[in-house]
Amino acid sequence: MELPVFYAKGLDPAATAYTMDEPTSKYCVQVLRKERGQQVLLANGQGQKFTATITDDNRKKCTVQILQCETLPAPAPILRIAIAFTKNTSRMEWFLEKATEIGIQGIIPLLTHRTEKEKFKTERLESILVAAMLQSQQYYLPGLAAPVAFETLVKQPAATQRFIAHCLPEQKMHLQQAMQPGQDTLLLIGPEGDFTPAEIEQALGEGFQPVSLGNTRLRTETAGVVACVLMNSINAF
Known part of the structure; x- marks a missing residue:
């Protein structure tokens, strides 16, 4: 039978004991008994994956009481949206x-014109990431950045590969054709109504x-999920 996994924010790999917060304790003791x-x-x-025994x-x-700490390999390459x-x-x-369930490593809330x-x-969004990480039995929590302006982000050399998905009728390669495996990647997904022509021009x-x-034509959140699946599948082998 698989052991239940609980989130221990900031737990040091060298720690020998840990006290769960009240919500986690209640779920562990009252719900899971x-x-x-x-x-x-x-x-x-x-x-880090900690094996532990309940002492209280x-x-x-x-x-x-922590019995063992195992450090799992970090996901590579780094895929961010x-x-x-x-x-x-x-x-x-x-x-x-x-x-999070699919395995993206970084999410950046993007502030665009629209x-x-x-x-x-x-706090609410981080709790969703934590729950999804535990549910999918992963040990790396995706990074959730502070909201950043479009104009600022596109000027940063944030990844080896940088893409912008937009809906304007110009010739574009499909992400599966354009993206190369094994390279850190950043993909921009626009708001409802898409990026403005000026934003697209600036990114290019x-x-x-x-x-x-x-x-x-995909909704913003659907486009994000499709992109996560494609990016992971390109790097699956």
Whole structure:
């Protein structure tokens, strides 16, 4: 039977003991009915996998003794998506969940001319990433950057390969044809209504390559998930 995995933010690989926070303790002890002497796994989101034994099954402060720490290989290459969040919060939360499960390493909220100005609830979004990481049995938490302006991001040499997916009717290669495996990659996904022509021109001027994600018009969050799948599949072998 597989051991349950719990998130232990900031847990040091050299630690010998750990006390879970109250929500995690409650889930471990009350929901999963774990007791003193039983083993669990901990993940700090930085690649460490801790095997531990429960020493105090307190439902508010469950304490464990760490028996072993294993550092798992970091995902390579680094695949990141910069995406313009939409006004529909639930759709973007869905995207974050699926992107994490698929295995993307970095997500950048992109502020474009047509981006809906919504409050960025960092704590809520990070909790979605954590839950998706644990559910998919991964040990690296995707990086969630602070929102960044389009004009700023395109000027940064953030990856070996840089692409912009847009809907203007110009000749573009499909991402599967344009992207080379084994290289750090950044892909830009636009808001509802797409990037403006001026933004596309600026990105191309900074060395971004225009790409297509297919023949159909996709919603922003759908385009993000399609891109995650394509980027991972290109690097699967």
